[in-house]
Amino acid sequence: MRFNKITSAEDFQLVNSFDEVKRRLLEETKYSDRLDKPLAYWALPNDRRLPLAFLGRTIGDLLATPFEELSATPGIGQKKISSLVTLLNRATKEDAGFEPSQAAVPEASSDDNFSTKSPLDSDGNFDPALVSEVLWLRWRETVRRHNLGNECLGRLAPTLMDLPTVIWNTPLEFYMGHSLAEIRRLKTHGEKRIRVVLEVFYRVHETLDLAQGQPHLAILLRPKFVPVLQAWGLERLVGETPISRSDVMDRLTRPMLQQILIDAGQTVHDLAAGRLGIEGAPQSVRMQARNLGVTRARIYQLLEDCQKIMSVRWPEGRPLLESLCRKIDEKPGESEAYQLLTATRDLFYASKPEEEEAGAEELEASSN
Structure with missing residues (x-):
């Protein structure tokens, strides 16, 4: 469809809408820092009928092009022009100054397909399809502002069950230099991996967005269970009060097992609890293997997940527990x-x- 001649009320409304958003973007100084951004900046993964021919062009370039010329672009019809107007309007609704340190907290958009405030769906679940480049920019800036680039994904993820093991120790700064579009083009980064990466940044942003920071203060993010266990351990380390088994059970062992439940699921949690004798006498690996109908090597493999989890969630726990053991020996x-x-x-x-012990036991069993 070409707009050299207006033939319907819809055409007239579309031309007026384009002229209105163009006027706002060009005349209001608060939008001047958006003119050199590409139109794709305001596109979402779940958008339909995007004007692909325009996505790589900047807002300023598009506004400098006569409407008739835009509408005459090959492959651009009324629906694509309508999408163009929608994206231009998003640029006016976004309250992100593109000097990231100057970004303000955005207001919720009235556009049902574009949330400027939250990427959560109607059920409260994180939806990567609702993440725009603008939101991603904000999240990266929050991480940068609080010097969290060296923190690893596994340290800050809501649960490790959704995070591939190979990126547990990947620092946040690995993704901070990439746009959302570039991340989607990274090798081995499918939708599942991208979702959990984006959610980590989102959760960090939600926690720290309003914390402006002071030159004499620093904010440290840790898994929720860590400060409690750390405080208990240090208190027992320097104190003279005798430590009881129930104290260790309630203040250390059970909280660590609860984190295992969050990060590895019920099976690993129950195996770990059984090995420690939480509900009775400690269970041997042989007994657990027989109960589950698997090899002892498999049980050792599952229990090793506990070590992998704590190595990323609470690596400081190792020297603390070793010091406590030496003290009360x-x-x-x-x-x-x-x-x-x-x-x-x-x-x-x-x-x-x-697993070395498991291999030795399997070898011994096979030789008998």
């Missing part, structure tokens, strides 16, 4: 606490990969 009245403490340390921070 062979102290009168603390033998039961020592047994549980060392068992907890060995399960979550084994000094020797347990």
Whole structure:
């Protein structure tokens, strides 16, 4: 369709809409920093009928082109022109100054297909299809402003069950130099991986967005269970009060098992709890293998997930627990606490990969 001649009320309305958004973008100084951004900046993954011929052109270039010329572009019809107007309007609704440090907290948009405030769907679940380049820019800027680029994805993810193991230790700064479009083109980055990466940035942004920071203060992000366990461990390390088994159980072992449940699921949690004797006598690997109908090597493999999780969630826990074990070793009245403490340390921070032990046991079994 060409707009050299207006033939319907819809054509007339579309021309007026384009002229109105053009006037706003060119005349209002608060939009001047958006004119050199490509139109694709305001496109969402779930948008339909995008004017592909225009996405690489800047806002300023498009506004400098006569409407008749835009509408005469090959492959551009009324619906594509309508999408162009929609994207231009998004540029006026976004309240992100494109010097990121000057970005303000945005107002919610009235556009049902473009949330400027939250990428959560109607059920409260994170939806990567609702993430625009503008939102991604804000999230990256929040991470940069709080110097969190060196933090790894696994440290800050809501759960490790959704995060591929190979990127648990990938620092946030790996993604900070990429646009959303560039991330989607990275090798091995399918929609599932992109979703969890974006959600980590989103959760960090939501936590820190309003924290402007002070030159004499720093904000550290840690998994929720870490500060509580760290405080308990340091208190017991410097204090003289005897440590009881129930104290170790309630203040250390159970919280760590709860994190395993979050990050590895029920099966690994139950195996770890069984090994530590949470609900009864400690279970042997042989017994657990028989109960699940798997090899002992498989049980060791599942239990090793506990070590992998703590190595990314709470790596500082290893030296703290080792120090605690040395302190109460062979102290009168603390033998039961020592047994549980060392068992907890060995399960979550084994000094020797347990798959080696599993392999030795399998070899021994096969020779008998």
